[in-house]
Amino acid sequence: xxxxxxxxxxxxxxxxxxxxxxxxxxxxxxxxxxxxxxxxxxxxxxxxxxxxxxxxxxxxxxxxxxxxxxxxxxxxxxxxxxxxxxxxxxxxxxxxxxxxxxxxxxxxxxxxxxxxxxxxxxxxxxxxxxxxxxxxxxxxxxxxxxxxxxxxxxxxxxxxxxxxxxxxxxxxxxxxxxxxxxxxxxxxxxxxxxxxxxxxxxxxxxxxxxxxxxxxxxxxxxxxxxxxxxxxxxxxxxxxxxxxxxxxxxxxxxxxxxxxxxxxxxxxxxxxxxxxxxxxxxxxxxxxxxxxxxxxxxxxxxxxxxxxxxxxxxxxxxxxxxxxxxxxxxxxxxxxxxxxxxxxxxxxx
Amino acid sequence: xxxxxxxxxxxxxxxxxxxxxxxxxxxxxxxxxxxxxxxxxxxxxxxxxxxxxxxxxxxxxxxxxxxxxxxxxxxxxxxxxxxxxxxxxxxxxxxxxxxxxxxxxxxxxxxxxxxxxxxxxxxxxxxxxxxxxxxxxxxxxxxxxxxxxxxxxxxxxxxxxxxxxxxxxxxxxxxxxxxxxxxxxxxxxxxxxxxxxxxxxxxxxxxxxxxxxxx
Numbered sequence: 001x002x003x004x005x006x007x008x009x010x011x012x013x014x015x016x017x018x019x020x021x022x023x024x025x026x027x028x029x030x031x032x033x034x035x036x037x038x039x040x041x042x043x044x045x046x047x048x049x050x051x052x053x054x055x056x057x058x059x060x061x062x063x064x065x066x067x068x069x070x071x072x073x074x075x076x077x078x079x080x081x082x083x084x085x086x087x088x089x090x091x092x093x094x095x096x097x098x099x100x101x102x103x104x105x106x107x108x109x110x111x112x113x114x115x116x117x118x119x120x121x122x123x124x125x126x127x128x129x130x131x132x133x134x135x136x137x138x139x140x141x142x143x144x145x146x147x148x149x150x151x152x153x154x155x156x157x158x159x160x161x162x163x164x165x166x167x168x169x170x171x172x173x174x175x176x177x178x179x180x181x182x183x184x185x186x187x188x189x190x191x192x193x194x195x196x197x198x199x200x201x202x203x204x205x206x207x208x209x210x211x212x213x214x215x216x217x218x219x220x221x222x223x224x225x226x227x228x229x230x231x232x233x234x235x236x237x238x239x240x241x242x243x244x245x246x247x248x249x250x251x252x253x254x255x256x257x258x259x260x261x262x263x264x265x266x267x268x269x270x271x272x273x274x275x276x277x278x279x280x281x282x283x284x285x286x287x288x289x290x291x292x293x294x295x296x297x298x299x300x301x302x303x304x305x306x307x308x309x310x311x312x313x314x315x316x317x318x319x320x321x322x323x324x325x326x327x328x329x330x331x332x333x334x335x336x337x338x339x340x341x342x343x344x345x346x347x348x349x
Numbered sequence: 350x351x352x353x354x355x356x357x358x359x360x361x362x363x364x365x366x367x368x369x370x371x372x373x374x375x376x377x378x379x380x381x382x383x384x385x386x387x388x389x390x391x392x393x394x395x396x397x398x399x400x401x402x403x404x405x406x407x408x409x410x411x412x413x414x415x416x417x418x419x420x421x422x423x424x425x426x427x428x429x430x431x432x433x434x435x436x437x438x439x440x441x442x443x444x445x446x447x448x449x450x451x452x453x454x455x456x457x458x459x460x461x462x463x464x465x466x467x468x469x470x471x472x473x474x475x476x477x478x479x480x481x482x483x484x485x486x487x488x489x490x491x492x493x494x495x496x497x498x499x500x501x502x503x504x505x506x507x508x509x510x511x512x513x514x515x516x517x518x519x520x521x522x523x524x525x526x527x528x529x530x531x532x533x534x535x536x537x538x539x540x541x542x543x544x545x546x547x548x549x550x551x552x553x554x555x556x557x558x559x560x561x562x563x564x
Contacts (some may be wrong), residue, residue, distance in 0.1 A: 090528070093528075094369075094528040094529065094530060095530065097527075097528070097529055098514070098529050098530040102517060104520045107520055107523050107527065110527040111525050111527055114527055114528055115525075
């Protein structure tokens with residue numbers, strides 16, 4: 001099986017990967033459909049179960065969407081893939097700015113951010129100008145934005161307003177632009193297979209987030225005098241820890257975090273055959289991406305708490321399709337640059 | 350005709366890209382009955398925003414109000430407002446608020462005439478009863494046009510709407526819009542009570558719009 005896969009051309013290997021992904025998705029969707037049908041005929045579960053089921057279906061729809069989008073991106077070449085991630089960055093930044101109050105004086109800086117910085121950054125990615133695209137935002141843009149703001153003649157909360165805008169650009173544009181940039185890393189003997197690297201990063205980070213989410217759901221912390229704690233068993237008691245930073249996240253603790261890291265890293269290592277890494281290298285790279293991603297997710301949670309909202313997006317009701325996008329991609333936005341630069345540094349590319 | 354349709358699509362796409370153009374039918378469903386939508390006014394884009402938020406089927410039978418001095422001052426704007434938005438022009442500052450003592454203004458009907466004709470022909474309309482764009486978040490006092498129309502057309506449903514965030518997309522004096530998510534919230538219809546005073550009704554209508562801000 002392995003030998004057969006290795007003998008395929010890179011294009012066929014990527015196609016096989018998508019074949020497997022879509023196959024698994026189809027299977028899961030069919031099972032979900034059947035379970036839903038059975039549930040409708042004779043309801044055997046409570047309201048809480050139904051809610052979780054609806055959540056799961058929403059997650060499945062998102063996964064389908066992302067998989068199809070990735071497939072289109074890959075099928076039409078790196079140019080289209082870059083454009084796709086530029087669009088995601090655009091929607092994410094739009095959400096970020098919507099929920100970070102700006103003043104009239106910020107208008108020109110916002111125009112600069114959306115219509116100049118974002119396209120230029122992704123253009124630099126598409127043309128593989130690595131030396132410029134890694135410094136364009138942190139050096140040039142971070143100096144240009146305050147200048148434009150100062151020229152708007154509004155000094156009130158100057159530092160705070162600029163920090164908001166620059167942080168939004170850093171996360172949504174700079175972070176996101178490193179995902180398509182992976183397509184352009186040229187490992188010797190790995191030409192044409194960079195799509196695997198993007199898949200590796202996205203899959204590993206997503207695994208890490210999902211595992212942590214599931215653990216937090218399943219083993220929610222209860223005060224020690226609750227009767228059912230005894231019934232949870234050793235694993236349950238070990239995992240149901242007090243949240244470490246309850247004001248920021250009620251589900252984050254080091255035990256479930258560690259477990260999420262471990263599982264995602266092992267999954268990453270197991271996928272080393274599709275990457276240019278050896279087993280140990282894949283483990284380390286997955287670990288680096290997961291640490292950056294999950295910590296980034298925590299940072300974005302702190303920002304949301306500061307704004308007093310549970311989710312990014314407009315007031316919870318979603319009809320635009322762009323709502324809550326930032327919630328799904330924030331971990332990736334933090335993981336991508338760290339992953340990209342670690343890979344470049346370690347392999348001397 | 351084709352050009353107008355095409356431009357309509359382009360504009361719709363553009364507005365959705367910039368603002369999401371999200372409609373939240375909170376107090377009533379989107380329905381093809383004759384309605385007067387009245388909303389807060391913060392930006393020139395309010396008109397475009399509410400037009401884009403309406404579903405396709407309602408868009409063609411709902412005519413927004415556009416201030417003649419802004420929307421008809423270039424041939425391009427005039428063409429867009431008449432061909433794409435199917436808007437009704439009104440003169441701005443035409444209806445002065447009635448004097449304290451209750452003395453009726455000289456001719457209150459003249460500026461409303463185009464609206465009356467549109468309602469008579471069966472169209473729904475979108476009006477901004479503040480008359481002009483506000484600077485603050487709070488809407489200004491409503492002008493009496495809404496009251497007059499409610500009196501003349503008791504069968505038309507009055508739907509309050511709150512347009513959120515549009516002033517950030519394009520503040521007064523700027524010409525390039527920036528992408529920021531906006532929404533239009535449609536509330537529960539209100540009706541003119543028998544024998545209700547003008548000011549009391551207008552204040553109630555304004556409250557109904559403001560109440561939608563936090564739902």
